[in-house]
Amino acid sequence: MTYMKFLSFILLLYLFTRTSAQQSPFYQFSFCQNSTNKTPNTSYKSNVNNLILWINSNSATGTVYNRTTIGSNNNHDDDVYGFYDCRGDIKGNFCQFCINIAVKEIAQRCPNSVSAMIWYDICVVGYSNNNFPGKVFLTPSWNSTGPKTIKDSTELGKAENNIRSLIGKVTTKANPNWAMGEFNWSDTEKRYGWVQCNGDLSKNGCRQCLEAMLVKVPQCCGTKVVWAVVAPSCGLEIRDYKFYQVTDQTGSSSPLPNPVAAKQESANDKKTVIISLVSVMVAVALLSSCVYYFWRRNWLCKASLVGGFLLRTTSIAFHDHVQREDPFSGDLPIIPLTIIEKITDNFSQSTKLGEGGFGPVYKGILPDSTEVAVKRLAEMSGQGSEEFKNEVILIAKLQHRNLVKILGCCIDGNEKILVYEYMPNSSLDFHLFNKEKHKQLDWKLRLSIINGIARGLLYLHEDSRLTVIHRDLKASNVLLDDEMNPKISDFGLARTFEKDQCQTKTKRVIGTYGYMAPEYAMAGLFSVKSDVFSFGVLILEIIYGKRNGEFILSEHMQSLLLYTWGLWCEGKSLELIDPFHKKTYTESEVTKCIHIGLLCVQEDAADRPTMSTVVRMLGSDTMALPKPKQPAFSVGRMSKNEDPTSKCYKDISVDEETLTIVSRR
Structure with a gap:
């Protein structure tokens, strides 16, 4: 009985979502303009509000097109000229429904505009301070593909x-x-x-x-x-598909139906209904079989089914701007290059947010008003098709509050583009290593960022469906949202393990100077402990406020890791705290974080804690922490105070650039 109820629920859900998708108006484009000659005064704003009320009431009468002028007494300077219209095949309540949505949306998008227009796929609403009826206006124009x-x-x-x-x-x-x-x-x-x-x-x-x-x-x-x-x-x-309702008013090349044709059409409609119902039942049966099969396998596909459904539901907002088939995994919307070029002003400098290791990042606003960050991979970036495919597949399946969300991608000729949720506060390195901005990172905020990064790594290592090794964790790959919550980004170098797999080896060592675990840099061995090492470096950088690589070149002439170790051994570890915030920190919290950081950067990967242990240590005030051993020597440059046997050749780039080959010791 329960099984039949489940089938009925799936059938109803399918029919409901299919009907909703067919009947919902889709937002296309809007235009808001503030005139240089006129500032909207109280009287003009009042007329705009009255115009919107008129449109709502007039569309309720069933009229699919109308225009009016709203004025205040004899002051024609404050007159507002407005109109609404529906697509020719849309009548009655559905036209009114679209108009009602449009007037609410235009009021929100253009609250102080002198002129405004908003287009949906089946209706349009607009107003202006210019008397436009009967005139041809070709701007603003827009297009979609x-x-x-x-x-x-x-x-x-x-x-x-x-x-x-x-x-x-x-x-x-x-x-x-x-x-x-x-x-x-x-x-x-x-x-x-x-x-x-x-x-x-x-x-x-x-x-x-x-x-x-x-x-x-x-x-x-x-x-x-x-x-x-x-x-x-x-x-x-x-x-390439019929998107309108065929009526005797459409101008269609099809003749009006005669009684015989109508009868035949009715029979065809019945056949269509029967075929549709059979198709639905077959789809339900297949879906039920899938659910039952994976239920027997401990619900391993649950995240995929739910995630895929949500992503596909979200993609409806883009309407025809988004292709719903993903060439890699079936879960990620494909956004056409024309849309991306449009929202980034053809990748102009004015929309550029910064330059990453694999190419520039731009800000844009999708047609549904979603703010996004557009990562455009440079042809010579070093991230080829394999890394791009890897990042698309991986991050599309990962969902966690401390991981950046990917909203879509684009593959068009040589263009490989990823579209992420926009992070208004940029990356952690932008704040942490800036002489002025890092003063705003008090100890409470820094501790919150450390905890957030730890939870994100824990999800990747232990709580996601596969064990994910990031391999390039660093301050520039941690983004901050509007509330300064950290989100790990850039999964181009990430690799997955099966749950019972511990480590693997690669001949192609890729990573970033100052963050690489020694066993990875020297032997190509990587595991979850490689990420733990990078996290330990990041903790110490957050506490001190300088890059590890930058620190080596400073007056200390040694790595941040060895400098911290020296302070720890002398009982002076609190001297590591960023001097700008010595008054805001809690001594026990700083000491504990330095202790955890040193545990994470130990030379032997086996001595480093797992991220689940790190999260427990960060969250406990009573947990006894093991004594750390001397940290690994910094990978990359050799300073005069470091062991001369620690030798790396200089086939690397500086600071935040990605390195591709590191020679053995």
Whole structure:
């Protein structure tokens, strides 16, 4: 009985999500403008609010297009001209539903704008201080594309011809201001087009607007199968699937149904329903079998099923901007290069956040208003296709509050791009090693960051489905959110272990100067203890406020690790604390963190604690800690105070750059 209830629930969930996806309006684009000649005063803002109320009430009458002017007495300077419109095939309640969503959204996105417009896939709302009815406005224009690329260059010409045939229909006197049509593309394919003009435009104005939009297509969208180009006065779109409702008003090439055809269509509809139900039942049976199978395997696929569902649900927000098939794992949305170029202003310097070891990072805002960080891998970065694929697969499956989230990726020719959640406070090194900003990191905040990084590493090592070795943990790979919570990032060098696997060896040693465990740098051996070593270095850097590599070149002429060890042996470890915050620290907490840091950087990997032990030690005030042994000599440069047998050749780069080969001792 329980099993049947479960099947019924899955069926209802499937039907509900499918129906919702088909019926929900999708946000496309918005434009907010503050005029240089006019500042929105109280009267103008009041008129805007009244306009929004009018749109809400008027759309409730079932009118799919209307415009009005809202003014205050005889002061025409404060007049607001507004309109709303729905796509030609959308009528009644559904049109009203979209308009209601749009007016709420435009009020939030453009609270103090003189002019504003917002587009959804089936409706548009706008207002301005200029009297625009009957005029052709071509700006602001925007475009969107689907993920599929055309097979040959002739396809663009065919699509343009199809759209021109619709422009011909909509600009004749006998037709309304919109048209939609179905076109035979090949023996197995069809194309579906849509054109529409503002209801106030004349037929000549409509043609002028649509032709101007069509001219833009080769530059913005010519290589894509699915595209749309839209301006305030008109818009046109073509897709490879039927996205509109066929009615006798659509301008479709299909004739109106006669009674015989209607009867045949009814029979076909019944067949379609039967086939759909059978398909759903088969899908439910397969899904149930999968759930049952993996339940017998201790629910190993639970995270994958839930994570994949959530990711796919989230991807709906991007609508046609996002391809839903992931070439690597099936869980990660693919964002077209055209969208990424648009949100980063074509990778301009003004949107650049910084430069990582594998390439620059830019800030952007996705079409659904999500702020993102766009990591563009440089061709000569050293991270090839394998590392890129590795990072995509790994981080898409990892979900933890102390790991940065990846929202999508892009592969287009030589371009390999990762799109992450945006971290407004940049990276830890930006604050920690900056002469002014590191003063803002008091001891309480530094301890919180240490604890957060430890929990993130513990998840990677022990709590995720696979044991994940990061291999490049450092201050620049720890990002800080708006509340200064740390999130581990950059999984390009990460490797996975099976749960019973302890360590492995590589011939290609990759990592960062100052953070690499000696057994990895010298012999290519890496394990969870390699990350523990890097974490120990990071703890000491957070306490002292300087890089390990920077420290070697300082007046101490030794590594931060050996300097800390010397202070520890002399009972002076508190001298390590950043002098700017000696008044904010708790002595016992600092001493404990230094102790844990020294335990993590011990020469022998077997002597280092696991991250689960580290987290327990950080969280306990009574736990007895073992005595640390002398730390490993710093990997990289040799100072005069270090053991001369500790020799590394200088095939490395400085400070935060990634090194590729380290020779044996």
